[in-house]
Amino acid sequence: MFFDIDPANGVPIYDQVVRQIKYAVAGGVLVTGDRVPSVRELAKELVINPNTIARSFQSLQQDGILEPMRGVGFLVAHGAKGECVRQRRELIRQRMMSGLKEAHQSGLNEDEIEKLFRQSWAAVKRGEKSA
Amino acid sequence: MFFDIDPANGVPIYDQVVRQIKYAVAGGVLVTGDRVPSVRELAKELVINPNTIARSFQSLQQDGILEPMRGVGFLVAHGAKGECVRQRRELIRQRMMSGLKEAHQSGLNEDEIEKLFRQSWAAVKRGEKSA
Amino acid sequence: MFFDIDPANGVPIYDQVVRQIKYAVAGGVLVTGDRVPSVRELAKELVINPNTIARSFQSLQQDGILEPMRGVGFLVAHGAKGECVRQRRELIRQRMMSGLKEAHQSGLNEDEIEKLFRQSWAAVKRGEKSA
Amino acid sequence: MFFDIDPANGVPIYDQVVRQIKYAVAGGVLVTGDRVPSVRELAKELVINPNTIARSFQSLQQDGILEPMRGVGFLVAHGAKGECVRQRRELIRQRMMSGLKEAHQSGLNEDEIEKLFRQSWAAVKRGEKSA
DNA sequence: GTGGTCTAGACCACG
DNA sequence: GTGGTCTAGACCACC
Numbered sequence: 001m002f003f004d005i006d007p008a009n010g011v012p013i014y015d016q017v018v019r020q021i022k023y024a025v026a027g028g029v030l031v032t033g034d035r036v037p038s039v040r041e042l043a044k045e046l047v048i049n050p051n052t053i054a055r056s057f058q059s060l061q062q063d064g065i066l067e068p069m070r071g072v073g074f075l076v077a078h079g080a081k082g083e084c085v086r087q088r089r090e091l092i093r094q095r096m097m098s099g100l101k102e103a104h105q106s107g108l109n110e111d112e113i114e115k116l117f118r119q120s121w122a123a124v125k126r127g128e129k130s131a
Numbered sequence: 132m133f134f135d136i137d138p139a140n141g142v143p144i145y146d147q148v149v150r151q152i153k154y155a156v157a158g159g160v161l162v163t164g165d166r167v168p169s170v171r172e173l174a175k176e177l178v179i180n181p182n183t184i185a186r187s188f189q190s191l192q193q194d195g196i197l198e199p200m201r202g203v204g205f206l207v208a209h210g211a212k213g214e215c216v217r218q219r220r221e222l223i224r225q226r227m228m229s230g231l232k233e234a235h236q237s238g239l240n241e242d243e244i245e246k247l248f249r250q251s252w253a254a255v256k257r258g259e260k261s262a
Numbered sequence: 263m264f265f266d267i268d269p270a271n272g273v274p275i276y277d278q279v280v281r282q283i284k285y286a287v288a289g290g291v292l293v294t295g296d297r298v299p300s301v302r303e304l305a306k307e308l309v310i311n312p313n314t315i316a317r318s319f320q321s322l323q324q325d326g327i328l329e330p331m332r333g334v335g336f337l338v339a340h341g342a343k344g345e346c347v348r349q350r351r352e353l354i355r356q357r358m359m360s361g362l363k364e365a366h367q368s369g370l371n372e373d374e375i376e377k378l379f380r381q382s383w384a385a386v387k388r389g390e391k392s393a
Numbered sequence: 394m395f396f397d398i399d400p401a402n403g404v405p406i407y408d409q410v411v412r413q414i415k416y417a418v419a420g421g422v423l424v425t426g427d428r429v430p431s432v433r434e435l436a437k438e439l440v441i442n443p444n445t446i447a448r449s450f451q452s453l454q455q456d457g458i459l460e461p462m463r464g465v466g467f468l469v470a471h472g473a474k475g476e477c478v479r480q481r482r483e484l485i486r487q488r489m490m491s492g493l494k495e496a497h498q499s500g501l502n503e504d505e506i507e508k509l510f511r512q513s514w515a516a517v518k519r520g521e522k523s524a
Numbered sequence: 525g526t527g528g529t530c531t532a533g534a535c536c537a538c539g
Numbered sequence: 540g541t542g543g544t545c546t547a548g549a550c551c552a553c554c
Contacts, residue, residue: 004236009229010229019233019237020236023236023237023238088237088239089239089243089247091233091237092230092233092234092237092239092244092247093247093250093251095230095233095234096248096251097254097255099223099226099227099230100251101255102150102222102223103226103227103255104255104256105135105154106150106154106157106158106219106223107154107158108219108220108223112220113223113252116220116223116224116227117227117231117248119224120224120227120228120231121231121244123228124228124231124232124234124235125235128228
């Protein structure tokens, strides 16, 4: 699929899966009514324990992003896109805030932080993997 | 002292202590030869179990930031400042990179990410706590 | 398993565990990819507090001998054998050096030291416990 | 004096002092009736906490190696030499045994251990410090 | 007084 | 089930 899971990321795998699916819905890669790959399929593809995927789906179901369809699997729910677009912004914002909070508290001055941001963003756009 | 520990932060307490001390050394608040508060003192001040502090100090010792002095306590080691300045930048950089990687991968466009950065940084400087 | 822990040895228990595992890897008893007994299993078997074992494993992880596998346990890491063979020799060498240094410095002459070595080695091979 | 103290040796400093004095008596460097340097002198010379030296002297007094002399200090006791010669051999022997026990248990074969002994002994005689 | 080690037991996150 | 973190409290060695 469209997933980019990093087991050594600090972020729990189940949460990475949750986020990736939300981002896919927010970006229109998945739209209301689409069938999401089954737990087993995803687990096999991502080389992850099926329980982990199941936990992700459970979380997505509680958030109203996915709906279980008996005998079929999970479908993207009505109104999921708006919710995902909103959550995407919020998830990224929180991560940004928490990082900047530590940067600020660490005593780095504003110029250095700005510079780090520029460099990191450029590196990310170039597709580096060193984070 | 100069500590800002948040027990409900996700980041383990012992790691927060490690980082704060590295930042203090990087910023010149602590310099080579300075005696760091004893395990018991710090534990009492931060209302944290002494074992947790001991774990932080052990980690700092392995990194060559602190040196144990028998019967005295821990002292800031030779060359600690350079190392801490380096590590501070690296710790912040990694956090920045990993956040931006997720932002990029989430499909947010460059303008939105830039805007989030501006807003978040302004909020952090204003001292908000909403992250 | 293959452990010989002596709680009244002077050497900390967690360090004895670390060494025994390194020796096991060096000797080929454990090979890359092998799953090491879980913290709880080992603790139960050796009648040691789980935290103590956890500390040993943490140390072995930092040395690159073991790798944690989420939800599974610890596995012997790639390249562990070479490292362990090297460390085994070094650990024994250091112990030998430090003992001989004291012997030399104590004023015992060479013949006496040689003789003590012969006698001790013979005793160890006979399996005596008087040290 | 004739001391060779290594604070990072694992062996407690007070015990190193005890041993060194016993070795000096065993080797005839100190003989019955000789006055041993005062606690303060030794502490200053070895850059060690005076309490540590005091503890060493206390131990030596209990062993009958030193005798306190009011207003003078500590003197080497009657019969100390024989006792020290005996203890010297025993102390070295124990250290040898414990090292060889670990070597044996580590799986190193006899040839390797013999070789390590040769190399280490040669290095010690050359006066190396790497242990 | 200092740090080092160990135990006991709890709770959590993860798979 | 796994390891990770934290607390509480004990005992020890050392200075």
